[in-house]
Amino acid sequence: MGEKESEKLLFWEHMRTPIAPQHPTLPKLLVLLILFVSLTYLVYTLKLVSTSRACKDAPFSKTIIAVNATASAAAVLRRGSRETNPEDRTDLRHLVFGIAASAKLWDQRKSYIKLWYRARDMRGVVWLDEKVKSEENNSDTLPPVRISGDTARFKYTNRQGHRSAIRISRIVSETLRLGMKDVRWFVMGDDDTVFVTENLIRVLRKYDHNELYYIGSLSESHLQNIFFSYNMAYGGGGFAISYPLAKALQKMQDRCIQRYPALYGSDDRMQACMAELGVPLTKEIGFHQYDVYGNLFGLLASHPVTPLVSLHHLDVVEPIFPNVTQVEALQRLTIPMKLDSAGLMQQSICYDKSKSWTVSVSWGFAVEIFRGVFSPREMEMPSRTFLNWYRRADYTAYAFNTRPVSRNPCQKPFVFYFSKAKYNSTMQQIVSEYERHRVPHPDCRWKMANPAAFDKVEVYKKPDPHLWDRVSSEEKLLQSEEVKGERDHGDRCGYV
Numbered sequence: 001m002g003e004k005e006s007e008k009l010l011f012w013e014h015m016r017t018p019i020a021p022q023h024p025t026l027p028k029l030l031v032l033l034i035l036f037v038s039l040t041y042l043v044y045t046l047k048l049v050s051t052s053r054a055c056k057d058a059p060f061s062k063t064i065i066a067v068n069a070t071a072s073a074a075a076v077l078r079r080g081s082r083e084t085n086p087e088d089r090t091d092l093r094h095l096v097f098g099i100a101a102s103a104k105l106w107d108q109r110k111s112y113i114k115l116w117y118r119a120r121d122m123r124g125v126v127w128l129d130e131k132v133k134s135e136e137n138n139s140d141t142l143p144p145v146r147i148s149g150d151t152a153r154f155k156y157t158n159r160q161g162h163r164s165a166i167r168i169s170r171i172v173s174e175t176l177r178l179g180m181k182d183v184r185w186f187v188m189g190d191d192d193t194v195f196v197t198e199n200l201i202r203v204l205r206k207y208d209h210n211e212l213y214y215i216g217s218l219s220e221s222h223l224q225n226i227f228f229s230y231n232m233a234y235g236g237g238g239f240a241i242s243y244p245l246a247k248a249l250q251k252m253q254d255r256c257i258q259r260y261p262a263l264y265g266s267d268d269r270m271q272a273c274m275a276e277l278g279v280p281l282t283k284e285i286g287f288h289q290y291d292v293y294g295n296l297f298g299l300l301a302s303h304p305v306t307p308l309v310s311l312h313h314l315d316v317v318e319p320i321f322p323n324v325t326q327v328e329a330l331q332r333l334t335i336p337m338k339l340d341s342a343g344l345m346q347q348s349i350c351y352d353k354s355k356s357w358t359v360s361v362s363w364g365f366a367v368e369i370f371r372g373v374f375s376p377r378e379m380e381m382p383s384r385t386f387l388n389w390y391r392r393a394d395y396t397a398y399a400f401n402t403r404p405v406s407r408n409p410c411q412k413p414f415v416f417y418f419s420k421a422k423y424n425s426t427m428q429q430i431v432s433e434y435e436r437h438r439v440p441h442p443d444c445r446w447k448m449a450n451p452a453a454f455d456k457v458e459v460y461k462k463p464d465p466h467l468w469d470r471v472s473s474e475e476k477l478l479q480s481e482e483v484k485g486e487r488d489h490g491d492r493c494g495y496v
Helices: 003-016 026-051 060-084 103-116 164-169 171-176 197-204 222-227 243-258 266-277 297-301 326-339 473-489
Strands: 095-100 123-128 145-147 185-190 214-216 239-242 281-283 292-294 347-352 357-362 366-371 386-388 414-424 429-436 456-461
Touching (some): 095 197, 103 326, 164 171, 171 243, 239 243, 243 266, 297 386
Antiparallel strands (some): 214 239
């Protein structure tokens, strides 16, 4: 065997011999990595626990509420600072009214505008289809009158409507082009619309005028809302558009109108353009279209819990007070409107336990006294003293709950209509009087006190101009508990 072969043999023998174990470096790295991760986790956990000690006594749900309350508080503070600064507070001077009117009806309808418009405090324009005889003495009671632009170039193919809808739909844009300064909201209405302007301001102050807002309400008629849209603000009830939205609308409205020649009215054209701009309707149910016929009593006596902003179709419905004209009735309504507009038409329900009577007060409008005990759930539903827009006594045709007028002769309410009111500075209360509406009542065989023994009802109310400023959920809950207590005790009712 040669020398090289012996070396090879030794090499292979060496490879077969097991190698003695040594301390590897790889497990050391793993141990160090585990220790590092564990230490990091421990430090992070200790830090998390230390920062959470402040909330250890609070339940988890309360913590969530606290976060929401902080955000809400910031919003309230921003709004509060704006309201405390007279220069930055939204007021009537920041509104411009665009009123759609017809020359043929102007002499009749302008009486409605005179009831609510104050030329010294407000800005607005009446847009007519043609010229009317100007009256210099109306300059202090009516907005200036202008003629709408020509709309002959626009298509209109709806056989049931009138092409004046195109003219009316452009009122906001035409009013914007007048270049008025310091405008925050454009408010649209008809010449037979009456606004409660103080409540209108209360509603608009809830919203940021720098954002895109389209604010209004629906029709009372379910069928009307189906035919047109549940996302549309009805123009007769009025609606408000923020200034930035009016600017966006003005840029595209004429092109938008051309795309909808088959639509019926001005308000559904407006909503079609809002849909193209991606702005939904913000619903405020105090704007009232009143697509009904007959007597508004049931609607006004059970007004929803919201500021009364507008009344419409005043030529169609009966006067809101009996035995007077509609204008005279609305003039009477301005008395409580001036004393406490925030509480106008707000319903209070109480009970006289000794007589087993239910008393419903629609402040500034009417008081009803019923024999028997009716639940608040029933009383807050409007009684069907009216017909729907299609003149059918169909309770399913309304976009809200209603109750039938009772057929039981003993449950027919005794109605006392508002007659006068004044502020008593000694008591710091408004004393309002309601006189009984003398109509024949059917004979009742129930052996209980008869409300016919009373000729007048007095209501004592403390004015509350900040009624609608309390918006927190806790305050609303407290208010509802207070109202519940008053209803249970029934000691708020006084008779003269």
